[in-house]
Amino acid sequence: EAGVAQSPRYKIIEKRQSVAFWCNPISGHATLYWYQQILGQGPKLLIQFQNNGVVDDSQLPKDRFSAERLKGVDSTLKIQPAKLEDSAVYLCASSLMPGAGGTYEQYFGPGTRLTVT
Amino acid sequence: SQKIEQNSEALNIQEGKTATLTCNYTNYSPAYLQWYRQDPGRGPVFLLLIRENEKEKRKERLKVTFDTTLKQSLFHITASQPADSATYLCALDDSSASKIIFGSGTRLSIRP
Numbered sequence: 642e643a644g645v646a647q648s649p650r651y652k653i654i655e656k657r658q659s660v661a662f663w664c665n666p667i668s669g670h671a672t673l674y675w676y677q678q679i680l681g682q683g684p685k686l687l688i689q690f691q692n693n694g695v696v697d698d699s700q701l702p703k704d705r706f707s708a709e710r711l712k713g714v715d716s717t718l719k720i721q722p723a724k725l726e727d728s729a730v731y732l733c734a735s736s737l738m739p740g741a742g743g744t745y746e747q748y749f750g751p752g753t754r755l756t757v758t
Numbered sequence: 759s760q761k762i763e764q765n766s767e768a769l770n771i772q773e774g775k776t777a778t779l780t781c782n783y784t785n786y787s788p789a790y791l792q793w794y795r796q797d798p799g800r801g802p803v804f805l806l807l808i809r810e811n812e813k814e815k816r817k818e819r820l821k822v823t824f825d826t827t828l829k830q831s832l833f834h835i836t837a838s839q840p841a842d843s844a845t846y847l848c849a850l851d852d853s854s855a856s857k858i859i860f861g862s863g864t865r866l867s868i869r870p
Binding site for chain 2: 645676681682683684685686689696697732734745746747748749750751752
């Protein structure tokens with residue numbers, strides 16, 4: 642079974658520039674998550690999709706971050722404009738839809754390490 | 759306020775001993791709790807899930823306990839090996855918000 646794919650793996654940009662990350666979840670997983678992980682901290686949920694719809698985006702800085710999940714499969718996360726404090730690893734995860742016999746066990750991609758200079 | 763706390767200091771254990779990691783939480787009422795392993799440069803990998811009505815769960819050399827009265831989960835690795843060295847994250851469900859909240863993790867080092 643193929644895992645969660647993310648690209649790029651690394652990105653360096655200057656502040657005020659924009660950047661986009663891509664995620665392809667495990668086939669059949671209805672729920673997709675984007676997390677931000679700052680060095681030394683646990684992953685912080687930015688946005689959670691169930692199929693095409695947003696379940697939770699309460700911690701997404703909506704003035705600069707946006708995310709979409711087209712056709713309930715792939716997803717992109719965008720930052721525009723970037724700030725220095727956005728330097729972090731951005732993790733994508735997917736899971737079966739809760740309540741459909743699956744748990745919230747999440748499968749993570751390798752992440753994208755973003756450095757904002 | 760709501761908090762999830764894991765050992766903030768790194769844990770250094772002699773090979774062969776049992777490593778015990780702690781996860782405490784306040785102002786949550788999770789239906790279940792999960793443990794993940796994270797290696798440098800990689801995403802977390804799911805290890806075990808324990809539900810609120812389960813006291814203990816085992817998988818090979820791993821054992822997890824869940825005490826809803828103490829609001830604590832303990833994660834044990836028996837017969838530890840250098841390959842067990844990693845950061846271990848606990849995560850619980852925030853049932854009021856239908857999402858998972860992660861702790862900050864504990865870095866475990868097993869020395870030969």
